[in-house]
Amino acid sequence: MRVALIGNPNIGKSTLFNQLTRSGVKTVNFPGSTVVCYEAKAARKSHAHITFIDTPGLYSFSPLSSEEKVTRKVLFNEAGRPTVDAVVFLMKPSQLRRKLIMLHQLKMAGVPFVVMLVKEKITPSLQNEIDGFSAHFNAPFLVENNTTTEKLLNVLGGLDPATEASALPAYTPEERQTIQQNLIAELKLEQQSAVSNSAFYCNFDKLFLHPIWGLLAFILIMAGAFSLVFWLSSPLTDFMDTCFTNLSNWLFVQLGDNLFSLFVAKGLVVAFGASVLFLPQIFLLFFVLGLLEQSGYLPRAAVFLDRPFQWLGVSGKAFLPVISGFGCAIPAIYSTRMLSSKREKLIAILVLPLMVCSARLPIYSLILAFLFGSESSVAAGLVLTGLYVLALVNGAIAAKVLNKFIKKDQENFFMMELPSYRWPNVKQITQQVLRQCKRYITGAAPMILAFTLGIFALSTFPNYDKPTQQERFRYSYLADAGKAIEPIFEPLGVDWRVGAGLLSSFVAREVFISSQALLFNASEEDEQESILKSFKDIKKLNGTPLFNTANILAILVFFIYALQCFSTTVVTARETKSWRLALLQLLVYNSFAYVLAVITYQVLSRL
């Protein structure tokens, strides 16, 4: 039995889905969080024959946005016939009337459905109305409470199977109005008052949409969020750095002086250490984004920004994918589906790779730690926030430029429902963030393992019998290959080891750090120091320090603009249905990044 959960965006479909199936789908508080459908069996053994489908939000069965199209496809086939056995329709009691048409359509199509009323209290007069609805549509209406999932499973178990299904009726706007009015008359519904929401929450809207206070709140919330990430995580990062360094040294002593020991202690542990070093930061970043999403602030920010964003050729709604681009570009690209016009969607997708994604964060942190040392973490935090702002500015410039090149199609529309404010559910966010961190580790782990093996083999052979590490390295295959590519990176003021790191970061940005840690570790004779410190002390072959302010800033500039994520390119190609565009984007961002980085180094090194 296949049961689809449907309802407006942000009504709580994913939350209910998680309760029913105990699977972990992210729940967020802005329109368009689920952009693909998830399927899972009911967690309860006795109801394991029921498969639930979590769908993207929809306002009607005649879809306007591409996410609504996804839901429509799940529910009905081309001919408009239902493809699921039942539907659970989530809505607020206050939305009941607006959903009359949809309920009517479901009834006409012969799909059994259960209405689940959520998020609002039921008054006695409302209960009368609900009873009337239930009788009219011959469908159970449940009210959300502690035993909701249990009740729902029982109701679904006892549901009559679909009667011979007929096609979903399609109505013209006039027909819809007539049907709506007939239903209202038939059900003897009274006029509803427009006044809503407590005055307390209305004040929030006044604040967030005020020309001055709203802007101030926006800046404070964003700056606060991203500075917090850095300040809270620095001590944890330092602690983990020490742990991994000690582990590496301890293992090296325990395992003895042989190739295996070298591989494990100085290869694997160092590489993994370098890649999980920034996990606390990534955890905090996703946590803060989760708080912002759940609170209901983001849609207000979208409203606030609509006017200025229109100047950039997109609506304020484009802010929502942009902010999730600070987590990861891939889901952000998917969430551009909620944007109404093709042009707007294209601009958003092409601009997204400029946002500071979670893979850039570790690299920025490392560079800031180099520039500021661990003492002045306040300054580093502020600069990091500056980098986030810079990403937004860059995005705005890129959007304005793209605006000139992409031809206008239909006007984008903005209209959307503003979800009510709510306290973020910390437990839920924590679970969701832990899953994202797990994905970060499991996603990066195989690459790091393969990369470590490769570096280790290439840097050790063919002269593996030489007594010292440095000698083995100097005449290794890797060193030979490195010298061949050195000319490309010379204008950046770095040697081939950093060059190799930059190339490796195209696999995934975060690999840059583990590859650097490995390469420096392999090429240095000294006892290994902590990863952060080794970046400071690493020397060129002629003995001068490898990194200085000029070339470290050049690397920073490179990372700000470069598109080093093949997954992004693949998803962009898929979403825009154009490989040419995706490859062009790859080429443009990277050449721009390279040129700008070269200029940065050449100018700064002459000062």
Next chain:
Amino acid sequence: MITLDNAENHKVYLIKDVLEKSYFSQRYCDLGICPGEHATIVGRAPFGGPFIVSIAGHKVALRASEASYVLVEEAPE
């Protein structure tokens, strides 16, 4: 009768008609903006940004251009 974008703040209006009869017209009704409902403008984003309209217990944000399709009249007290 006036259009919603010319309505006064914090006054209750009765929606008489939605003039947009194209493809987008459904979106109005889906968000509760249909004839017979009461609407009140409760706020507006700066620089001529979207209106915040309270309708039947929830809030909708819509641009002035979108609000200009909504025909309303002052609701009797």
